[in-house]
Amino acid sequence: MDEITFHTLLHRPGTLVDVGAHDGLIAIPLARLPSSRVIAFEPLPPAFARLQDALAREFGGLPAHVDCRAAALGDTAGEIILSMPVLDGVAQEQWASTAKDYRAHLSGRVTVERFAVPLLRLDDLAIADLTAMKVDAEGAEYEVLRGARETLLRCRPVLTLEIEERHREGSTWAVPAFLDALGYEVLFELRGEWHPVAALDRATMQRASPDPSVFEASDPYVFVFYALPREDAAGMLARLRAAS
Known part of the structure; x- marks a missing residue:
């Protein structure tokens, strides 16, 4: 099941947050959901410009119910360095990260561009009706959630998270453990079946090179995880299984 289908099946009116838009x-399909307000965070300047252009094309102008923020999220507020590897002269935007600097992978093929970007805490926005959140932060997921702790406890949104050991070693343990402490069930879906995160075999399902010049990964490669508030997890999971 992809993230858009997950959020569509479990949609509730309210605010939806896209971290790493x-x-x-994903921000555009979220914005199409009924009675939705979307806050989309994208710190990489060229990607942010394309995000605004895509929204304007889709809705005939920047829609009032979508708030685009040229910022990264974390557990402090201020400024942070966003590092983006460049492979053979081609920007690898999908690897841009505030959690690592790629110094270990510099070579004749790999260089790095760095951007100083604003850093915000989600809790500082005081959102009262957060119903869903997607996080794709290339290794910074733990800090994003730490900075959203009070919002998660107050609003109990559903979450999708892209978590990869290649971007941050230990993250597939640390992030689910943090969410477990907040009362969330963390799951993954594989070939139509839903599994608790405890069933993740990292040696066979999360093996990939951290070097942007090396394209190799395990098969299957499980990196999208789903978090449901424990008090509602049984009913939500039943709906997801019925659609898988």
């Missing part, structure tokens, strides 16, 4: 692949 890039050029709108």
